[in-house]
Amino acid sequence: MPTDVDLRLREDTIRDLAIRHGIPANPVTFAETPEAAAAVAMSTGRPVAVKLVADGVVHKSKAGGVLLDVAPDRVAAAVETLFTEQRARGVEVRGVTVEPMVDLGLEVVVGALHDPGFGPIVMVGAGGVDVEVLGDVAFAQAPITADGAVRLINRTRIGAILRRRFPVQHAQLTDLLVRVAGADGLLLSEPVDQVDLNPIVVGPDSIVAVDARAVARADGVAVDLALPDPGESYEQLRPAIYPESIAVLGASADPTKMGHRAVRTAVDQGFAGSLHPVSRSATEILGHPAVRSIGELPENIDRAVVALPAAAVPQALRDLAGRGTRTAHVLTADTTDLAEAVAGTSMRVLGPNCIGHYTPHSKLTMIGRDASSDEKGSIAVISQSGTYAGDVVRRGNELGLRFSFATSVGNCDDVSPSELLAFCEADPATEVAAFYLETDSDARRFFSLASKMTTPVVLFKGGRSAAGGAAAASHTGALASDPQLLQDAADEAGVVLVNSLDELLDTLLVAQHASDFTGNGLGLVGTGGGVAVVGADTAYEHGLVVPHFAEATDRALAPYDAPGSSLNNPIDIPTWSMFDDSGSFMGALVEAVAADPAIDCVCAYTDMGTVYDMKAPAEATQILTMMTEDIVTADRGNVPAVLVLRSSYSAGQDELVRVLRRVASAKGVPVLESVDRAIAAFGRVRALNLHRERKSES
Numbered sequence: 001m002p003t004d005v006d007l008r009l010r011e012d013t014i015r016d017l018a019i020r021h022g023i024p025a026n027p028v029t030f031a032e033t034p035e036a037a038a039a040v041a042m043s044t045g046r047p048v049a050v051k052l053v054a055d056g057v058v059h060k061s062k063a064g065g066v067l068l069d070v071a072p073d074r075v076a077a078a079v080e081t082l083f084t085e086q087r088a089r090g091v092e093v094r095g096v097t098v099e100p101m102v103d104l105g106l107e108v109v110v111g112a113l114h115d116p117g118f119g120p121i122v123m124v125g126a127g128g129v130d131v132e133v134l135g136d137v138a139f140a141q142a143p144i145t146a147d148g149a150v151r152l153i154n155r156t157r158i159g160a161i162l163r164r165r166f167p168v169q170h171a172q173l174t175d176l177l178v179r180v181a182g183a184d185g186l187l188l189s190e191p192v193d194q195v196d197l198n199p200i201v202v203g204p205d206s207i208v209a210v211d212a213r214a215v216a217r218a219d220g221v222a223v224d225l226a227l228p229d230p231g232e233s234y235e236q237l238r239p240a241i242y243p244e245s246i247a248v249l250g251a252s253a254d255p256t257k258m259g260h261r262a263v264r265t266a267v268d269q270g271f272a273g274s275l276h277p278v279s280r281s282a283t284e285i286l287g288h289p290a291v292r293s294i295g296e297l298p299e300n301i302d303r304a305v306v307a308l309p310a311a312a313v314p315q316a317l318r319d320l321a322g323r324g325t326r327t328a329h330v331l332t333a334d335t336t337d338l339a340e341a342v343a344g345t346s347m348r349v350l351g352p353n354c355i356g357h358y359t360p361h362s363k364l365t366m367i368g369r370d371a372s373s374d375e376k377g378s379i380a381v382i383s384q385s386g387t388y389a390g391d392v393v394r395r396g397n398e399l400g401l402r403f404s405f406a407t408s409v410g411n412c413d414d415v416s417p418s419e420l421l422a423f424c425e426a427d428p429a430t431e432v433a434a435f436y437l438e439t440d441s442d443a444r445r446f447f448s449l450a451s452k453m454t455t456p457v458v459l460f461k462g463g464r465s466a467a468g469g470a471a472a473a474s475h476t477g478a479l480a481s482d483p484q485l486l487q488d489a490a491d492e493a494g495v496v497l498v499n500s501l502d503e504l505l506d507t508l509l510v511a512q513h514a515s516d517f518t519g520n521g522l523g524l525v526g527t528g529g530g531v532a533v534v535g536a537d538t539a540y541e542h543g544l545v546v547p548h549f550a551e552a553t554d555r556a557l558a559p560y561d562a563p564g565s566s567l568n569n570p571i572d573i574p575t576w577s578m579f580d581d582s583g584s585f586m587g588a589l590v591e592a593v594a595a596d597p598a599i600d601c602v603c604a605y606t607d608m609g610t611v612y613d614m615k616a617p618a619e620a621t622q623i624l625t626m627m628t629e630d631i632v633t634a635d636r637g638n639v640p641a642v643l644v645l646r647s648s649y650s651a652g653q654d655e656l657v658r659v660l661r662r663v664a665s666a667k668g669v670p671v672l673e674s675v676d677r678a679i680a681a682f683g684r685v686r687a688l689n690l691h692r693e694r695k696s697e698s
Helices: 011-020 034-044 072-088 145-155 157-166 167-181 232-239 256-268 308-323 386-399 417-427 442-451 473-479 481-494 501-513 527-540 553-559 584-594 608-614 618-634 651-666 675-697
Strands: 029-031 050-053 066-069 092-100 104-113 119-126 139-142 192-202 207-209 212-216 245-249 274-278 305-307 327-332 349-350 381-382 403-408 432-437 457-461 497-498 523-527 601-607 641-646
Touching: 011 157, 011 192, 011 212, 029 034, 034 050, 034 072, 034 092, 050 072, 050 527, 066 072, 066 212, 072 092, 072 651, 104 157, 104 167, 104 403, 119 145, 119 167, 119 442, 139 442, 139 481, 145 157, 157 167, 157 212, 167 192, 167 207, 192 641, 232 327, 232 349, 232 403, 232 417, 245 256, 245 308, 245 584, 256 274, 274 641, 305 308, 308 327, 381 417, 381 501, 386 403, 386 432, 386 651, 417 432, 417 442, 432 501, 432 601, 457 481, 457 675, 481 527, 497 501, 497 675, 501 675, 523 527, 523 584, 523 675, 527 675, 553 584, 584 618, 601 608, 601 618, 601 675, 608 618, 608 641, 618 641, 618 651, 641 651, 641 675
Parallel strands: 245 274, 245 305, 305 327, 327 349, 381 403, 381 432, 432 457, 457 497, 523 601, 601 641
Antiparallel strands: 029 092, 050 066, 050 092, 104 119, 104 192, 119 139, 192 207, 192 212
16 A cells, blocks of 8 residues: 555645645746756746755655755755755655745645545644644634635634734635635645645735645545435434334343343333343243244344344344344444444444443333433433443433433444434434544544534543544644644534533533523622632633623622622622521522623532531531522523532532432522533533524524
C-alpha cells in the first residue's frame, strides 16, 4: 500500500491545482538543479523563496530547507550549498521550488483532509511554522458554505483580528475556504487526501498562499456516505427497542449464565409479550417453555437476544434471519464482524459485546428489577459501554430520571450510532437523545444528521485524545488528532458534549424538567456568599448571566433582609435567617426571583451542614424538609428551578438528600450536588433547547 511519502504531491503541482480552483496562490516553479533554479529566479526579476523538495521531509522550515529573500544572482550558490548540506544528512534531494517573495503580513493557515471517522473536514486559523504550538484553529465538516466559512473564521482569534484590520481580506478568506472545501472545492473534487495552505499571507491589499503541501488519495476522489433516514431507521429498529416478542438464544436454567439472566430480567420486569427461550439443556426456564433450536421458534419474532459462544453467533444470526426475525441483540463478546453475517438479509443487529436493553414501554431491563423504574419517560440513552448503560439506569432511577429506553450497543458492527440517532428523531416517545460513544468511525454521519435534527443530542465521548486520527502528513492532520475537532464538530451540529457520567446525568435531569428554557438570566438564591460568587463565574462560562433585579423584585425581597445578607442577585442570606418559628422563607424568595422579568432559571441552594450545626439531628432534618418543600412548591410560573442540597457527606445527611430528592422530583425540581454543576447543567440544556428551536424554525 502506498505511504504518505509515496503520495505526497510536489509543491508546484499543488499550487497549480490551487490556482485552477481559483485559490490565490503564489506561482511556483520546480527546478532540479542550481542552474535551473537560478534561471527561474532571474526571470522573476525580484528576490525569491527557495524551498527544498526531498523525500521524507515534511516540515521544510524545521529541516533547514527554506531559503528566503534570496537575490536572483545568488540563487545558484545558495541552492548548491543547500543540496550539499541536505545530502550530507542522508536526505534524498529531488530539487527545489522557486517563487517570488511576498510582502510580510498576517499569517493564516487553511487546511482540509479526509478524516477516517469525521470524513472531509476543513480547518482555518493562525498560520506559520508554529501553527501547532499556537493552536488557534477551528474545524468544520466539509462541504462548507459561505455562511459556514464565516462562522468558522470567527471562531478563531486570528479571525477577530482580520475582521478588525482587514475586513476585505476577511471576505476573501471566506471565499478561499469555499474554494478549498466547498461542494465543488479542491478537497471534494480532486483525488487529494490532505492539503495545507500555510502560510497564507494577508496584507492590506492582498491575500495569497505562499506555501502548500498535499497528499494524494490512494483510492481517488472520495464518495460521501448517505445519511440514515429517520423513518426507515424507526421501522427497522422499533422491534429491537420496543419489542412485543423475544427469543433468548443460549437461555439456561443456571442462574450464573448470561442466558438465564436475559430471561430473568424480562420475567422480573413484567415483559408482557411472548418470550421464547432457546436451550439445549432445559425444557422450561422460569415458567416459559424452551425450544431446542432456532428452527422451532415462531417466525417474525421482533427481537432475539443472543448469548451464545462467539463461534456460534454468525450462523445463529443467519438462521434467525431465515426465520424472519426482525432484529437481534448480541450480548456475546469477541465475535467476528457481524455485519458480514447478516449481509443480504433484512435483519438488523445491535452489538456485539453488550449487556442488554431497558425500556419501561415494553417492561424490559438489563439490570436488577429493584433498580429499574416502571415509569415511562422521554429520554433515550445509547451506550457503547455496558457499564455506563447500567449506571445510567441505576443512578437515573435514584435521581428521578425517566427514560423511553436505554440500550447497550457495544461494537456497533451492524446498526451504527447514526442509525440509532435517526431512530430517536422519529421515535414519538423520545424527546432527548443521549449517547456514550467510544469510536469515531461513524462521526461524519452522526454529526451531519444531528445538525439537521430537532431532537436534542447529548454526547459523552470516550477516547477524546484520539479524535480524528489522520496521519500527521500535514499540520491539519496533526491538529485533527486534537479533541478540538470533536468539540468543533459538536458545536457546529448543535450536539452538547459532556466530560463525565455525572455531567451527562446532570444535563438529562435538568432537560427533563426544562424543555422550553432558552433564556440566559440566572437567579441564585442561597446561604453562602462564596458559593454564589463562584456560581456567577460558572454562569458566565456557560453562556448565562446573573442580572440585576428589577425594582419590583427588590421591593418583594426587602422584608427578608437580615444582618449579613445580600439581596442583590445572587441572593446570600445566612442559613439562620432563612426560617423562623413561622416557617421557611425560601419559597417566597424563589417566587420573587422567578417573577423578575430578567430571570429565566433559578438555582436555590442550602448548606445542610450549617443547619445540623445549629440544631439537633431530628430538628435539623425537620427544618431542611420544610425548606425543601417550601422551595419546590413555590409558584415559579414557567421558570425552571434546580435545588442544591449541600451535604457534608455524613451518612444521615446523605440519606436525607435521597429522601428529599424524591420530594423535589415529584414537583418537577431536580436535586443536584453542587451549585457549579447545577448552573453548568442549565447552560448545557439551554444550548440543547436553542438548537431545537432553531431547527424547528428552519
